[in-house]
Amino acid sequence: MLITALRAWFTRPGAQIPAWYLTHSDFVVGPVLRLMHTNLAHPWTLDALAAKTGVSRTNLARRFTTLVGLPPMTYLRERRLALAADLLREPGATPAAVASRVGFANAFALSTAFKKQHGVSPSDYRTRESHTGT
Structure with a gap:
């Protein structure tokens, strides 16, 4: 119900969509966040996360940092x-x-x-x- 309410709120005309909301729908950052949050204890590396999402380390690091505000490993x-x-x-x-x-x-x-x-x-x-x- 919360997700439905957020989607409705953020899709209304003139809505200011916060960056944290956009991160989860991003085709690179969203899956990385889900991997991290689903298995926090896993010994994640930037290489492993990039491989799981099919992007380069550089692309992942840049995109993640832009959307989340922290580099992936710092966030983790x-x-x-x-x-x-x-x-x-x-x-x-x-x-x-x-x-x-x-x-x-x-x-x-x-x-x-x-x-x-x-x-x-x-x-x-x-x-x-x-x-x-x-």
Whole structure:
């Protein structure tokens, strides 16, 4: 129902269609986003994504960056880290388990990227979030 409502809203005369909406209907970027979101833990590379969509790495990187606002691998890392933050709030979640679910090779790799993005380690984030209740 939401998709139908969005389509109706964005196809009305004079509608300003946001870039995020256009990305999903793009013949290159749409399939790449679906691949990433469907299997976030997969060890995606720019080469693999380009091969899956039948375009060159350069074309994929340029088109993705133009429509999404970030290069594909940066987008993927940020998406993984956002999901990791959500998963770390779950009771009993460990950095190693979260790393595996979101596509980091191990807890150390997740911790390094997470600390760079959030300013704290996954363990500290988990402790802080459990005390604040958010």
